[in-house]
Amino acid sequence: MADLRRVRPAIVAVHAEPALLDALSPADAIVHRVAPDEAMVSGAAGGSDALVEAVTQAVADDVGAVVLDVADGWAAWAIAGSDSRRAFSRVSPLVLPDAGSIQGDVLRLPARVAASADEIVVFVPAGYGAWVERKLRERCPELSGVDA
Numbered sequence: 001m002a003d004l005r006r007v008r009p010a011i012v013a014v015h016a017e018p019a020l021l022d023a024l025s026p027a028d029a030i031v032h033r034v035a036p037d038e039a040m041v042s043g044a045a046g047g048s049d050a051l052v053e054a055v056t057q058a059v060a061d062d063v064g065a066v067v068l069d070v071a072d073g074w075a076a077w078a079i080a081g082s083d084s085r086r087a088f089s090r091v092s093p094l095v096l097p098d099a100g101s102i103q104g105d106v107l108r109l110p111a112r113v114a115a116s117a118d119e120i121v122v123f124v125p126a127g128y129g130a131w132v133e134r135k136l137r138e139r140c141p142e143l144s145g146v147d148a
Contacts, residue, residue: 001144016066026058040112041055049069077132080119091136
């Protein structure tokens with residue numbers, strides 16, 4: 001069994017010197033490395049201001065750094081439960097890490113994915129949101145849950 005729920009995490013885009021991004025590790029957040037000088041940082045819902053502040057402080061040595069709240073540009077779903085990895089395998093060829101972040105094809109769309117022992121969170125551009133939810137439910141009948 002696996003549960004699917006819509007999540008609305010804080011999401012921050014950061015463009016900075018690679019060495020500063022290598023050291024980036026804000027509390028209670030996941031750093032999704034996108035490129036040598038770019039990362040997406042996701043954290044707890046409602047914590048956008050605090051996350052922007054923490055990331056801004058972490059890259060303060062780069063005077064050209066850009067740190068932006070981009071949560072409105074993303075849609076995200078959490079898949080949790082004993083069948084979560086099996087369900088995910090029906091919609092993506094990605095090999096999930098035990099814990100960490102990966103990016104690539106989910107339902108043939110560019111996505112970012114955070115995996116942990118008990119949950120998988122899929123991030124897609126917001127414009128694809130409703131379509132992705134419908135396809136997740138169609139292709140993964142073991143998913144239960146409602147919009148959060």
